[in-house]
Amino acid sequence: MSTGQSVRAEQARWADQGLRRLAVLAAWAGLTVLQLGVALAYAGLGTWWHWLLHQLTGWGLGLAAAALVTAATGRRVPAVVALLVGQLLSIVPDLLFRYARMPHEPSMDLWLGHISLHTGPSPVLVSLGALLLGGWGWIASAYGRRLPATALGTGALVLVTAACLLARPVPERLADYPTGTEPLPGRVMNPR
Numbered sequence: 001m002s003t004g005q006s007v008r009a010e011q012a013r014w015a016d017q018g019l020r021r022l023a024v025l026a027a028w029a030g031l032t033v034l035q036l037g038v039a040l041a042y043a044g045l046g047t048w049w050h051w052l053l054h055q056l057t058g059w060g061l062g063l064a065a066a067a068l069v070t071a072a073t074g075r076r077v078p079a080v081v082a083l084l085v086g087q088l089l090s091i092v093p094d095l096l097f098r099y100a101r102m103p104h105e106p107s108m109d110l111w112l113g114h115i116s117l118h119t120g121p122s123p124v125l126v127s128l129g130a131l132l133l134g135g136w137g138w139i140a141s142a143y144g145r146r147l148p149a150t151a152l153g154t155g156a157l158v159l160v161t162a163a164c165l166l167a168r169p170v171p172e173r174l175a176d177y178p179t180g181t182e183p184l185p186g187r188v189m190n191p192r
């Protein structure tokens with residue numbers, strides 16, 4: 001190869017690398033904007049709490065499933081894929097409500113405990129616990145530690161399932177709703 005050819009080859013390689021970096025950067029920027037959009041959409045409807053609960057649980061269970069898949073098959077599942085799939089599955093009922101006007105119903109627990117998480121024991125601890133167990137499980141699986149990965153991934157699934165099984169049933173009839181009109185403790189009603 002002449003000097004001119006090798007310089008051109010080197011330039012082409014640099015351009016190729018530059019394009020790839022630009023594509024990765026664009027993908028991350030797009031993902032960040034999408035995440036901000038989803039978060040703002042929930043916040044705009046006054047349901048940021050709903051968003052937080054389902055994101056944490058979705059991320060945790062996504063990572064937990066990825067850890068179990070890696071432990072069983074040896075195939076590594078990228079964390080971003082696990083996080084996004086888990087997040088998407090956890091908010092399917094909200095997407096159905098937003099775009100198909102489909103109301104929430106108890107069977108929607110199939111979407112990572114979407115209904116029962118709210119009335120189960122300590123939703124914050126359960127969703128945080130799922131995220132920590134799933135995250136640690138994914139890290140263990142990335143280091144090839146099959147046993148801890150399986151134990152931690154299973155732990156996250158068991159935690160969310162147990163919380164859903166222990167949840168108070170969602171009121172279905174008007175008579176099941178509390179009718180007291182006194183203000184909830186710690187809340188200021190009609191501040192003026």
Ligand SMILES: [Zn+2]
Pocket residue numbers: 050093094104114
């Ligand atoms: Zn919902």
